[in-house]
Amino acid sequence: MKEYLKHNYHCSICGKAGVKLWRPYLHTEPLICANCAEERQALRKYNVCNWEHSKCAIVGILTGKEAFLDKWIINDKGQIPSPFGPEPEGVPNLMTYKLLVDLRDYYKEKSPIVITLIPAIPDDNGEFFGYTSLPQQASLWWENLPTH
């Protein structure tokens, strides 16, 4: 990692360093740690499904109802359950690295500033890798940082 980033890879809100950090999608700042993201998670709804079991598949039938997702806690890999709502019983939840947070306090606004955060993974040029162009080595470096 370039010196610039070594000195600046800390949370823009609480200052914590040596942990995984996220950044807004398409922006390089602020950098946000897991604790600060968890405290600022945006309320989010999903479409409630009824699950129909056929011979070879479980199909979700939309009920037309919405419900709020549970609050998330980021796991050791830096992931949270996907925003599509709970999977049918016995099926593990899909996971995502993307966090939806409300940064109104950071931006000193009164109304919600809801932002998608993605992993902030530095490249060799002092910038960050795009979400879809991550070399495995870089994503492993990030994944091995402590989450909290």
Ligand SMILES: [Zn+2]
């Ligand atoms: Zn923080």
